[in-house]
Amino acid sequence: ISTVAVTGSASGIGAATATRLRDAGHRVIGVDLRSADVPADLAATEGRTAAVEGVLDRCDGVLDGLVACAGLGPHVDDVARIAQVNYFGTVAVIDGLFPALRKGTAAAAVVVSSVASTHLKWEENPLTEAIETGDESLIAEAVAAGGDYRGQFAYAAGKNALTVAVRRRAAEWGAAGVRLNTVAPGSVDTPLLAATAEDPRYGEAIRGFTAPIPRHGRPDEIAALACYLLGPDAGFVHGAQFVVDGGIDALLRPTVF
Template sequence: MTDTDPTGPEVASSGTYLVTGAASGIGLAVADRLCVAGHRVIGLDLRDVDVCADLSTPAGRRGAVEAVLASAGGRLDGAVMAAGLGPAKGREDSIVAVNLLGVIELLEGLRPALAAATDAKVVVLGSNSAATTPFVPRRAIRLLLDGDDERAVRLIRRRRGVAAPVAYAASKLAVARWCRQRAVADEWAGAGIRLNVIAPGPVLTPLLRAQLDSSTGAQVRSFPVPIRQYGTPHQLADWITMMLSPSADFLVGSVLTVDGGTDALLRPDGWPRQLPMHALPRMLWTMYRAPRDGRVAQY
């Protein structure tokens, strides 16, 4: 399959899908895949799409939810949350707003429409930067997950000189943790919604090309990629399309890393890891409660 081939893994019978960041890069490649397969795509971006919205503002996020719900008619078969901002210096607040709140607030607002499909699938674009960027404050992640993004950004900006990449990594780490926490909840998995994250490494999108052509291009090129090539939007679109297909019916709360080997190179012993002893009581309690809560497979 070539990089320009619009075909890929088939999604289930014709449905309606939201794709954010649909005007370029991975979002555009996914939207093209879905359209070729006969699905209806509601594209969301700043311009040149069905729903134009600025996800960096509360009003923009609220308006996006209302417009998507109106366009979808109350039912979504899936969503791909590909909109995002890179590590632009001085834009730490916007990075967090788009990469984190632009996912959380949209998905929370669209959850009833996803539940209406009974087997909807959601793919959120994370990043391998979440696990390979140093100096990310743990407290900032806690603040982001607690909804206190203003204090989190103030804390991140104390990392002078590296605040932008730290903000990017923190936003992607927080969104991945939010997805894993929500994915197994009754209102998500219990409603038939499969929520997962894909964490790419460097992909030749307009964002990466701009970084390569910038004053920090040499630094970007020095980032280790063992396979010795960048990913392409169409390669990621293939993976995402599979994650929207019936093949992913058993995929829930996962973070799939597709990065040319960078994560394995930088932290070969980081994953998988054994269950820590302090987590044992919670595991035993969860297993005990699972039958009562209906969180067991039905045969």
């Protein structure tokens, strides 16, 4: 039995991942705002510390896997919070748990990014100053150029930065024997997507767009990939981003990969 921490374990992709891992006999330590082994708010420093310490307590400092799913969608009004959870909170958790993963057996981590991570280039990412200085009070102003769509701007920028953060850790984590990859879902049927689809700014785009596989993904289809990436069959897979989007990326950007 291995011990795996899952953030965002109370809903959607995180809940499906926790279920799949438990069904396979693993021990899961769930982290979420509520209904979790470790209740914690990843938007703020204290909550991030509580999340890391709560997991370390329960795993005695030795962790075999981590799946970071917690996140907010582009519809959330507090745009700073979108980047605080999706980027800053997620990076704090993966870095905070890295020492425990180093002590794990064939340890691996999977970070849930998004196809939105490809919607802008790192060179154009408005969050770089906030990231370099660690000053999260800069986020709201940095994404204000998005106007009515600043939530989407904060979402895409946060996910872009998250995928970059994972790829930049490939050397150190690989040398430490801990694999680290991202999955980039397209539209997946979860409460997050339902809330975004109800938002007047984003609803039409979500309802009107059909992927080559003409449906939304199911949370368990993302969980299945996350579990493959955690497991021994993925032993040489590291620093990579896996798109799970029914073919949208291939449709929109056939020459970019």
